[in-house]
Amino acid sequence: MAIRILPPDVARRIAAGEVIERPASVVKELIENALDAGARQITIEARAGGLGLLRVADDGSGIPSAEVELAFERHATSKLACVDDLATITTLGFRGEALASIAAVSRVTLYTRWRGEELGTQLELEAGQVMLRKPWAGAPGTTILVRDLFFNVPARLKFLRSPTGEAGLIGHVVEQIALARPDIRFRFLNEGRPTLETPGSGTLRDVLRRIHGSAVADALVDLDEVAETCQLRVHGLVGPPTITRANRSGMAFFINRRWISRTPLGAVVEEAYRPALPPGRHPVAVLHLELPPAEVDCNVHPAKAEVRLRNERLVHAAVHRAVRTALLQVAPLPEVGAPLVPTGWGKGRAVTLFPPVDHIQSGEADRVFPRKPVVETEDPSAAVATSAGAPAAGADRPVFRPTALRPVGQVQNTYIVAEGADGVYFIDQHTAHERILYEELLAGRSRPDPPSQALLAPVVVTLSAHQRAVLTEQGEELRRLGFAFEEFGPDAVALRAVPPRLAGADLARAFRDAVDALSGDPVGPDGTDRLLATLACHAAVRAGDPLTAEEIASLLARLEETDVSRYCPHGRPIVVHLPVAQLERDFHRR
Numbered sequence: 001m002a003i004r005i006l007p008p009d010v011a012r013r014i015a016a017g018e019v020i021e022r023p024a025s026v027v028k029e030l031i032e033n034a035l036d037a038g039a040r041q042i043t044i045e046a047r048a049g050g051l052g053l054l055r056v057a058d059d060g061s062g063i064p065s066a067e068v069e070l071a072f073e074r075h076a077t078s079k080l081a082c083v084d085d086l087a088t089i090t091t092l093g094f095r096g097e098a099l100a101s102i103a104a105v106s107r108v109t110l111y112t113r114w115r116g117e118e119l120g121t122q123l124e125l126e127a128g129q130v131m132l133r134k135p136w137a138g139a140p141g142t143t144i145l146v147r148d149l150f151f152n153v154p155a156r157l158k159f160l161r162s163p164t165g166e167a168g169l170i171g172h173v174v175e176q177i178a179l180a181r182p183d184i185r186f187r188f189l190n191e192g193r194p195t196l197e198t199p200g201s202g203t204l205r206d207v208l209r210r211i212h213g214s215a216v217a218d219a220l221v222d223l224d225e226v227a228e229t230c231q232l233r234v235h236g237l238v239g240p241p242t243i244t245r246a247n248r249s250g251m252a253f254f255i256n257r258r259w260i261s262r263t264p265l266g267a268v269v270e271e272a273y274r275p276a277l278p279p280g281r282h283p284v285a286v287l288h289l290e291l292p293p294a295e296v297d298c299n300v301h302p303a304k305a306e307v308r309l310r311n312e313r314l315v316h317a318a319v320h321r322a323v324r325t326a327l328l329q330v331a332p333l334p335e336v337g338a339p340l341v342p343t344g345w346g347k348g349r350a351v352t353l354f355p356p357v358d359h360i361q362s363g364e365a366d367r368v369f370p371r372k373p374v375v376e377t378e379d380p381s382a383a384v385a386t387s388a389g390a391p392a393a394g395a396d397r398p399v400f401r402p403t404a405l406r407p408v409g410q411v412q413n414t415y416i417v418a419e420g421a422d423g424v425y426f427i428d429q430h431t432a433h434e435r436i437l438y439e440e441l442l443a444g445r446s447r448p449d450p451p452s453q454a455l456l457a458p459v460v461v462t463l464s465a466h467q468r469a470v471l472t473e474q475g476e477e478l479r480r481l482g483f484a485f486e487e488f489g490p491d492a493v494a495l496r497a498v499p500p501r502l503a504g505a506d507l508a509r510a511f512r513d514a515v516d517a518l519s520g521d522p523v524g525p526d527g528t529d530r531l532l533a534t535l536a537c538h539a540a541v542r543a544g545d546p547l548t549a550e551e552i553a554s555l556l557a558r559l560e561e562t563d564v565s566r567y568c569p570h571g572r573p574i575v576v577h578l579p580v581a582q583l584e585r586d587f588h589r590r
Ligand code: ADP
Pocket: 029, 033, 034, 037, 058, 060, 061, 062, 063, 071, 072, 076, 077, 078, 079, 092, 093, 094, 095, 096, 097, 098, 099, 100, 142
């Protein structure tokens, strides 16, 4: 077929497809127009998944009667005057394409009255052609009805979900924009049923309450940080690691009040959570980023779903830091919930007891415990096991500040028992050690010369072809952690140095697992995180390892110095706390 220019009506429909993919895209564009027009209240209605009818009504500025037809022309916009304005966009729209695109593939009725005029206008269009225009007597503002979406591009319909599915997507869009603008009242009716209603109080938490319910909304933590280096303010709400979702639907990001649905920020936030997040789970986090408009390029995606940041790396680092700081305040300490019920005296297990000490510092450990008497006693791990799961959200949670922990002993060669200021602590020795090592590795990684321990004799590690490929591409990640290695024959490497803490481990296995941790994903935040968790796991003492008094004391001392001390890198609890008050209740002393 010869090359020819497409007839204008065909070209219009193709272009419409870029912006208007489905009913939810119509809703997004119409709400954005209402917001740009200064609306305080926006009502959205959908029928038949938005394919039968969509209605968006606002109390914004309205469109002057003389400009009503123009609004439906392609590239007609009141928001940009010249090309320079593109660099500093402060409105949600700027392309002048949405109304033209929507009208091209549906039947549209517009009712609008500009604030400066006595009488408004009603305009009806079909497939982009004006069918009717007449005066309209209504309140200032704009209402747009979109009927029979895609009636003239039936091919589109094949790519849509069921009406219920499409209605769900519309609901999601309304929710996200409501989160972008807590100061605006949103009402969404699906098939006539009120589905979302936000108060317009200006408080983000109020919107989240309507979306996720009070239990979740009340458990979220406020976050508000400024990063001077990239002129960023990041604020919003993040959930404790105990509130998770199976997908990323609980996360939302806004840059200068614009909802950004495609963004690497989700991965950045998850990396900040990762040590505390169970595998495969995702947090709840709603973050607003505020940047000077010149730092943000919004003109990179037809539906404006993504933006480009001038200082992306700095912004990501600042967001990561802000989330981590917020989480440190809340990560809950699991508590022994059920009272300890005596299980009969005969069945006690051996508990190693140490004499009390007031204060322990890492270096002092060796002279602290001269002897260890062994006595028979009750098995507290039974009670621990019942309550070591996810702690309840909300409520007054004690923040774990493990200071001056006095070792009491070790139970089942697996749990360390210690006394602290406020009761008894049961510490999982493997997960605790893992956590400490994880933080050490993380800290070492950002140093120019990571700590590294040379091996007396190199360890030869055979690798699969895939593992060798991963190593060629991403070996630098391992060197940054203190590994030194070189090729050794066709299918092996010789390990010459390792991160110091790894010295006692099965090095060949640890190295292979480390390479595996790097593969799969590119080295993003997740890959690195998996790597650190893997190495920490290899280097940590195991459950079932008997520990000497010195080892216990030094582990507790290091735990006191560790940043995040509540969850291991795999998301399991590290510490279970039995408060004195609980003991007093159980023994009827109170
Ligand atoms: P853009 O939003 O990119 O300018 P649109 O096609 O979405 O392009 O809208 C075209 C123009 O119509 C806008 O620039 C604005 O002047 C006007 N307009 C659209 N919707 C509304 C509304 N709800 N209230 C007031 N004016 C509107």
